[in-house]
Amino acid sequence: MGKYLTGSAKTGEKIMENFSDFSYDFIEIDTSSKNPLYRFSWRFNSQHGYVSIRIKEASNKISNGSLIDTDRASSHKFDRPLGLYNDQTLFIVFKKMMKSLNIDVMEVYDDN
Numbered sequence: 001m002g003k004y005l006t007g008s009a010k011t012g013e014k015i016m017e018n019f020s021d022f023s024y025d026f027i028e029i030d031t032s033s034k035n036p037l038y039r040f041s042w043r044f045n046s047q048h049g050y051v052s053i054r055i056k057e058a059s060n061k062i063s064n065g066s067l068i069d070t071d072r073a074s075s076h077k078f079d080r081p082l083g084l085y086n087d088q089t090l091f092i093v094f095k096k097m098m099k100s101l102n103i104d105v106m107e108v109y110d111d112n
Contacts (some may be wrong), residue, residue: 007078
């Protein structure tokens with residue numbers, strides 16, 4: 001049986017430990033709100049889905065509501081906000097994704 005993500009604690013750690021199995025592509029920036037939303041597609045073995053990262057533009061902080069989820073056709077479906085489990089490992093993955101767009105983020109903000 002292959003490796004897959006579950007959306008539980010340390011999802012980011014599993015991605016980083018198996019980074020050669022993880023790929024992502026930038027899709028778009030939604031600037032319709034004060035804090036832009038960056039959307040990526042991702043693939044991990046037979047799973048695929050989207051990452052939506054909201055950035056507080058003035059400080060380049062990532063919202064704790066930023067999300068990784070699977071699409072309907074993916075195996076082993078889940079959705080997981082960054083703030084769930086207070087999990088730094090997923091923040092590291094999101095930070096790496098934003099760095100690919102030359103955007104440096106240093107911390108998470110609570111958007112509630």
